[in-house]
Amino acid sequence: MILLAVLPTLALAVQQPGTMPPSPVKRIEVRPTTRTITAGDSVQLSLRAIGADGKPVPEAVVWVRMRGGSGEGTVRPESFWLVASSVGKFPLGLSAVVPGSRPFIDSTSVEFEAVPGPAARVEVDRSAVTILDGQMLRLTAAAYSKANDRTADRIKWRSRDPKIFAVDEDGVLTGLAAGSGQVTASVPGASAAVEVRVLPGTISKLTLSPEKPAVRQGDVVTFEADARDAGGKPIAGLTPSWTFSPGDGQLAADGRFVAYRPGVYTVTATLGRRSASTTVHVRERGVRRSVTVVGRLPRTAFLTSEVWIHPNGKVAYLGTHGGGDRVYALDISDPGNPVVVDSLLANTRLVNDMQTTADGNYLVFTREGAANRKNGIVIADTRDPLHPKEIAQFVDGVAAGVHSVYIYEHPRHGRYVFLTNDGTGAIDIVNITDPAKPVRAGEWRTDRPDAARYVHDLDIVDGLMYASYWNDGLVILDVGNGKWGGRPQKPVLVSQFKYDLDSLYQEVEDVSGPGFARGTHTAWRQRGGKYVFIADEVYLNRPIKGAKDASSSRMYGTLQVVDVSDIEHPKAAAWYTPENGGAHNVWQVADTLYVGAYDAGFHVFDISGELQGDLRAQSREIASLNTADMGGAVRNAAFTWGVVVNPKDGLAYVNDFNNGLWVVRVDPKKATAPMIP
């Protein structure tokens, strides 16, 4: 009798697959109904399960979670607070479970979008202009939030002196009478003013300089207009409108022109009823060169990560990935025959980054995937460069893992290593003045909600750190320069360069859905120049359907050239977008930029002179190499991680994630032999 009584109970309790009745819930109501939220803000979601009769289903357990955008925010599970840490999209999955029935699922109808906060400032492309009576000139302006996100506010233009000049809704000024005044560009909460001076339209002569310049593709020509009055005297400060044709290049509002293709272009400046043109003869840039693979060290046991060259130029260190627990020490004194001489084992399965001290005596490398799941960094003695010896580890507070390191030595404050903390998204600062006894010295993190903060890479030049801070963009810190009061233990924010990642990579959303992972991944401050090269890492949301192995995914990522000549106001200047891959790590020597572009292979660019526009379109690419190899850990698929150029031999040591090290020479330009008839 007892057995008979128990068995039916068990049968009910253990519901078999496919037997669950449909849910009584027909829809889930989500409030607030406004689907936008300010980046940096939070909103509490309220959910109600509604039945077929239009009334709430009281026993339903409702739930919401994100189907994308976890790099930009989170939904607090205990409270349904949606935290939007940064600008992005948050497609939501909704569910309602009524015990004993199938869950009701709605994974398509609700998507929140985090938008920039209210405008805190307006920036106009000029602070003052001088135009002529009758001249038309367009001003441009953009509004930015306190978090440095560009807002979508439409700029409202107003002339404070409408008898002197008019301005329309697109910012086009028209001089009406001689005099001075102000035009304002405003959005709710912020505005900026530009001084406008209108001169009588008495130009008798207008010329352009340089006249008929002959340049190469990619050379930036800065034109200036020379206006003279009837007496032949120059009229200073006039701001012309610029146009050019054919349209295969770029002409900035300040007269800087770059042509993408060889040919003859016409550039025109207009001042009122006067205009002047000149032609620009553009020839081929002619920087293309061949490459030679000088040496090769295939790796098959592990995937390959970072490469680093000891200051003596005769030893390289090569990291391992995908289960790799070692750093190889390579003898590269004969670049044609790089040889593994020794290796340093560590409790890790991923060595993502490494660097030696300037004197070459110590090496620091990162650990992720440790056997005991306690990660950090290793400090090794490299006074015998081919045989590094571990002397210390640092694990305090970085058990989640360290992805990147940068060593910085300050004459007064000592020697430090800056770490990117996988767990907190902070930059951790460790004093290694005594390398055998690393000591935590401080940390710095971006001022924003903690959810989804991530810092990926670091570079330091002249006491200024250039941190690739994922959704927070490029962050520039004073870590010892001192001008902004920073020191290694206490960095001070100098400036931030953010850009609309969703807009830049709309293609990725189109092919794999909203909420894909993307962010600023690497930054390199040009040595001896005014630019910072930043590159993004962008992932598809899911593998490509029906594809396998190397074809099942691809990387995206544009390299941007940011002008930091005014370091408190970084400005985008130029870019390079690999055709089928993503720019990953970069290296620069003088006028040459080397790029590891993942699936797109290895690329070399001429970055001489001023940079503007699309570097690839203007044939600044010097060389490229598809680093695929049938002998790698992953066969016949390039995945170029990065490159280091050895100052001792001038060769590029290119590390491919799939197959090891390549030693590459960019061949000298061949002299063109004179044609003999």
Added chain:
Amino acid sequence: MKRPLIALALLAGCASAGQSAGVANCHPDPERSEGEGAQGAPCPLRSAQGDTLHRDYLVFVASEGNDRIALVRFGQGKARVEREQRIGINPTELVGPHGLYVSPDGRWYFVTTAHGTPNGALWKFSTATDEPAGRVELGLFPATVQVAPNSHYAWVVNFNLYGEMTPSSVSVVYTDDMLEVRRIPTCVMPHGSRLSPDGKRHYSACMMNDALVEIDADRMELTRHFVLTAAAEHGMTGPVHPVEAGGKGSHSMSPALTCSPTWAEPSADGRTVWVACSKSNDVVEIDVVSWAMKRRVPAGEGIYNLAASRDGRVIVGTNKRGQSVSVIDAASGRELARIATTRRVPSGLVISPDSRFAFVTQEGVGSEPGTVDVIDLRTLGRVASVDLGQQAGGIGFWKSEPPAE
């Protein structure tokens, strides 16, 4: 011509063996009797002479160190990797497969990947082809996973190994659509979770609270907890009280913790929950009805994961620091054997539904391969071993079948 004859002989043998052994509800088709949701053990397979016949046993194994999922076949005294796949979307990001479980219907296997940025995920794959069938992002460091007997829900603990030392949660995923339908806050660093055999209650260990947590699986609500600290063991209703363990951003052990539980394993009859205390090297047996401790059973050093045999005879545990496996008699609490593992850091284990073999993963250290040892629970000895991807941890039993050709 031979196969049908053998099959008939097996079936005939099964019926007689089941009756003679007094097994009233065994199923003659092992494919339908295996898995957590099945009722009744498979009928013992015997030849006409009464000897147990060899069968092949297939388990899936997750290797956290190099993102590999392997299908291991064990039969005729040998184990080998039958096939292997890489898990992940982006080649350069290690996703760290940690937990693994095969759905009771045998069609799918589910894998937690722990190393997201910041969140991990639960993946669904076809057992037959390894084809992905869905992925859902969960919390921080999703670890142990189990699919409910009805195959519709997966239960995953969000271990939160690397985040701030704050209470974490248990995620419930509707596996048909691979959508998380509930995340239940529980305690600090939940780990080692299992459902009761009827799927009505979910148990998970709270590493940094010295507690066991019980969830009502139907209502998806936390109901009780049990404090495991030595000499202070007691059961309570409601959630675990917040405990400040470790500092901000730190995962150092609090000196007040004596147990540091890593696994909760209900017994085959559902009346008992066994909890592994990794710090005190013993197993706590808790009576589900009275919610009281029955006893503490000594185990090996760093007892980590547990598995209960379906016949109710033994509890098997991996001794993570002791590089061994403890086999404990469930009735007496006596350790029947302590068996050395092939490699360092033994981690996960699963017992075949016929209660004959335990499959034990070992993580190894660094670039050492991961390993699966097969332990015969009758002879209490290791009978086979096979290397596979690094940091082998999660393991799930798929099926047994006639030996492969």
